[in-house]
Amino acid sequence: MGWGNWRPRFNFGHLKVQSKVSVFLTMIIIVTCLFYCLTGYCESSPRPLYDQQSSRGKVHADDGTVHLSQRHRTNAQWNISVLRQLHLSNRFESLLQESEDATHQRSTDQTAGSSNNNITVSNNFGTKEFPQAIIIGVKKGGTRALLEFLRIHPDVRAVGAEPHFFDRFYDRGLDWYRSLMPRTLEGQITMEKTPSYFVTKEAPRRVHAMSRQTRLIVVVRDPVTRAVSDYAQTLSKTPGLPPFQTLAFKNGTTASSPLAGLVDTSWSAVRIGVYAKHLETWLRYFPLRSFLFVSGERLVSDPAGEMERVQDFLGLKRVVGAKHFYFNQTKGFPCLKKPEGSSRPRCLGKSKGRTHPPIPQEALRRLREFYRPFNLKFYQMTGQDFGWD
Numbered sequence: 091m092g093w094g095n096w097r098p099r100f101n102f103g104h105l106k107v108q109s110k111v112s113v114f115l116t117m118i119i120i121v122t123c124l125f126y127c128l129t130g131y132c133e134s135s136p137r138p139l140y141d142q143q144s145s146r147g148k149v150h151a152d153d154g155t156v157h158l159s160q161r162h163r164t165n166a167q168w169n170i171s172v173l174r175q176l177h178l179s180n181r182f183e184s185l186l187q188e189s190e191d192a193t194h195q196r197s198t199d200q201t202a203g204s205s206n207n208n209i210t211v212s213n214n215f216g217t218k219e220f221p222q223a224i225i226i227g228v229k230k231g232g233t234r235a236l237l238e239f240l241r242i243h244p245d246v247r248a249v250g251a252e253p254h255f256f257d258r259f260y261d262r263g264l265d266w267y268r269s270l271m272p273r274t275l276e277g278q279i280t281m282e283k284t285p286s287y288f289v290t291k292e293a294p295r296r297v298h299a300m301s302r303q304t305r306l307i308v309v310v311r312d313p314v315t316r317a318v319s320d321y322a323q324t325l326s327k328t329p330g331l332p333p334f335q336t337l338a339f340k341n342g343t344t345a346s347s348p349l350a351g352l353v354d355t356s357w358s359a360v361r362i363g364v365y366a367k368h369l370e371t372w373l374r375y376f377p378l379r380s381f382l383f384v385s386g387e388r389l390v391s392d393p394a395g396e397m398e399r400v401q402d403f404l405g406l407k408r409v410v411g412a413k414h415f416y417f418n419q420t421k422g423f424p425c426l427k428k429p430e431g432s433s434r435p436r437c438l439g440k441s442k443g444r445t446h447p448p449i450p451q452e453a454l455r456r457l458r459e460f461y462r463p464f465n466l467k468f469y470q471m472t473g474q475d476f477g478w479d
């Protein structure tokens with residue numbers, strides 16, 4: 091009897107313990123699942139970038155630093171995908187920057203660490219490489235437009251600000267230069283633009299010392315218009331600047347004086363436009379095939395056509411094309427259409443496409459005369475007729 095009573099009690103008790111354990115375990119599993127789902131781990135694919143940005147509002151990748159909330163940190167695949175999307179988006183974000191005026195301090199490689207509530211995660215994917223391609227010139231040629239158009243390309247990563255390494259900061263060393271570069275993944279190319287390289291005597295030798303394989307892009311524009319554009323920029327920063335013709339012609343002569351025609355090549359606005367002379371220096375170090383000469387005029391009239399040439403030269407898939415551009419009547423320039431990952435179309439900033447001050451026709455004519463032989467030489471050297479004459 092005692093045996094008989096004891097046995098069922100023992101079995102019942104055993105079953106109770108078992109079921110308690112299994113209920114407990116089931117609850118743990120349910121709670122864990124709920125927790126994971128609520129905190130985002132249930133998402134199998136990333137949301138569109140604009141969605142992420144609007145919900146978090148604090149995502150930056152142009153600088154190689156990504157601010158993500160903690161729940162996203164451990165999902166490596168997800169992060170890679172986000173990085174790719176951020177890369178696309180930031181190409182357009184940067185259009186708002188007047189980064190050509192920025193110094194190297196505002197360069198792209200800020201360190202991790204932020205005061206916002208999100209946890210800052212360094213973009214540790216990929217590596218920092220020396221640029222395989224550099225937009226070396228020319229100042230006021232359309233270099234910013236070209237770089238920003240290129241940055242739409244998923245296989246291009248570029249520094250937003252001008253590093254000025256090969257002209258101003260060469261003594262900081264190549265490691266410093268590389269540290270400015272954004273990280274790149276397999277198949278992506280690193281780029282930078284600093285238009286003053288084209289007219290810096292030491293730049294060709296220095297770039298060559300970094301890599302003789304470097305691809306060099308020069309955006310050229312009618313040197314007369316370029317000079318006026320350069321002048322317009324200086325004038326915008328120096329209101330009391332003497333008239334264009336006073337600076338362009340020697341001894342402060344005006345275009346109508348007898349001495350007119352003696353162009354002052356010591357004025358940088360004039361000197362930069364003697365493209366053939368600067369190219370000669372570069373050709374001592376690099377063969378012609380290392381260069382691509384982009385027409386600044388065509389970059390405005392047919393951005394897609396010019397971008398095709400650039401992508402081919404860089405060995406990139408033709409991704410950037412007509413569908414990315416529209417002509418903004420107010421701005422008078424092509425702008426970028428609403429891209430994936432960005433909420434609205436973007437044009438370059440106010441310092442791009444300035445109204446030029448009126449210059450006496452005679453001064454322009456004489457300057458055009460001055461440039462003609464140099465232009466023809468340049469056409470010969472490059473095998474391209476840019477149609478400025």
Ligand SMILES: Nc1ncnc2c1ncn2[C@@H]1O[C@H](COP(=O)(O)OS(=O)(=O)O)[C@@H](OP(=O)(O)O)[C@H]1O
Nearest residue numbers: 190229230231232233234235319423424442443444
């Ligand atoms: N899409 C688009 N939007 C605006 N501006 C454009 C564009 N494409 C080319 N350009 C021309 O670029 C000129 C400025 O050249 P850069 O960017 O090389 O200037 S800088 O050297 O970096 O200061 C700028 O010169 P200005 O018109 O004299 O301001 C423009 O004519």
